[in-house]
Amino acid sequence: MTEKICLNCGRNSNEIPLLALEYRGETYHLCPQCLPVMIHKPHNLAGKLPGAENFAPANHEH
Ligand SMILES: [Zn+2]
Secondary structure (H helix, E strand, O other): OOOOEEOOOOOEOOOOOOEEEEEOOEEEEEOHHHHHHHHHOHHHHOOOOOOHHHOOOOOOOO
């Protein structure tokens, strides 16, 4: 990955602060506004982040 863009909304670090995520040896970037998507609706990132469809949503139900 050459350009650092939010993997959900595609904004770059000139537009919004980006958080670096390390995953499977790769570095991905996500903006704070999209962080809740990864937390609550990770399947929305399927196709953008390999394996995202397998993330367990943090729904805190027991
Ligand atoms: Zn974003």
